[in-house]
Structure formats: C-alpha cells, structure tokens
Amino acid sequence: MTGYAMTGNPYLFAAYAVTWIIHIAYISTIVSRYVRLKREIADLKKPGVKS
C-alpha cells in the first residue's frame, strides 16, 4: 500500500513532498544563519578588528 499510495496519487505525493521541502528549506536558513553568526563571532574574537 505504501508504494501505491505515494506513486499512485500525485496529489498525495505533492502534499507530502511540499511539507518536507518547506521544513528543509526553513532548517537550511537556520543553519546558514548559524554558520554566518559563528564566522562573525570568530571575527569579533580577533584583536583590533573593528565591527
């Protein structure tokens, strides 16, 4: 049933796929912001670097 449910119904596949695409996209933004912030913190720790 599982394979049939997902492949046999494009609407069902689309709804599940869209849900995970949105979640993954949002998590990616959190990760990229975190990486940028870590870089900023490393710059702040360097002596004499003006922000």
Add this chain to the structure above:
Amino acid sequence: MKKVFPILGVLTAFLLSYALYQALVVAPTEKTMGDVQRIFYYHVPSAWTAFILFFINFGASVVYLIKRNPAADIVALVCAEVGVVFCTIVLITGPIWARPVWGIWWTWDMRLTSTLVLWLIYVSYLFLRRFSSGGQTPTLAAALAVLGALCVPFVYFSIWFFRTQHPQPVMGGGGSIDPRMLHALLINWLAFSCFAFLVCWSRYRLEKLQREVDEAHALRSLLDPSGRVR
C-alpha cells in the same frame, strides 16, 4: 543540554518515520476519497501545531508586555516564525487536497479565508520584527501578537459558526473516525509537535546568540582599538 539535543533529534526522526508509516500503510484507505485522504495526516497535525505555537506566542507576548522579559520576547518571535512555517504548509496542502476532492484549488469560505488572514497577521508580525528598528519594536510586535491570537479560536470554530465547504473538526465535531485513522493522526501530531519543539529550540539558541553578537558589536563600536571608551 548540548547532549540532549542530538538524542531528541534522533528520537524525533524515528517518530516521524513511524508516523509516516502509520499514515501511508497502517491507516485504512478512506472509501470516498481514496488515498488522497492521507493528506489529512500532514494537513491537520500541521494546523494544530501552528495553533499551539501561536498560543505560545500569545502567552510569551503577554509575559513580555507585563515583565519586559527579553527571553519571553525571543520565545514569542521563535513561535511566530515556526508557526508561520506550519501555517504555510496548511495553506498549501489544503488546496492540494481540495483539488481532487472538491474539484477546485480554493474557495473563499470562512475556514480557508480566516486561515489565510491568520497567516497574513503573523507574516505581518515577522515583517514588523524584521524591518522595524528601535526599542519599541518588541512592544509593538507583542501587541500585534495578542490581537493575532484572538484570530486562532475564530479560525478553529469558524466551521461551527458558518456554513463552509471545509469538513467538520475531527475533535468535537460530532463525527466519528476509524480508530486506526485516529491513531495515525495523533502519532503524526505528536511527531510534528516534537519536530516543532526541536526547531524552536534551535531557533531560540540562534536568536539568543544573534542578540549577544549584536551587543558585542555595539560595545566594540564604543571602544577605540586600545579598549578605551571613545
């Protein structure tokens, strides 16, 4: 706390996988709609999760307005942001489900329209947070959040008060549901709630760190290279 997060992450991943199995394999196929009804197991838990996050946003906003607690302000911001993500999923999966069942992508009935208005209110909240600068921003955002939260019960009960195309609620709607369907629904809700909690936790840590970095930048701008106040 750093060790707890990966453990909870793995547990949530297992729970989400189990919930997917429940939704696609264990839950019986609905007689009239067929397999497309399985969208229900993502659509409804996403809506419930969004509503809970908007209520937490409301509570945190009230706490901020009373006590001016910065942690409450961060909780409010984080819950609104993650709530908007879940509400977006509701607004996209709903039309995908409606198209094969109703024959239309969208109708301006009370449930759909009020959900769209709710989404717009919280998107406005996030825009206010993002593009407004100044000390009054958290207070204005908290006031908007309090008003926005009033919309949540209206969205939920709109299908009781108005004649709509949207079906009656699963909980308290007077209808009956197959126990295996109910089990799949509740497992998916639990899984998405755990997932939302972890995302909120990560976002909270990020926001806290961002504010610390902003403070460090502000402090550094006040000091000359030798460390003295300009």
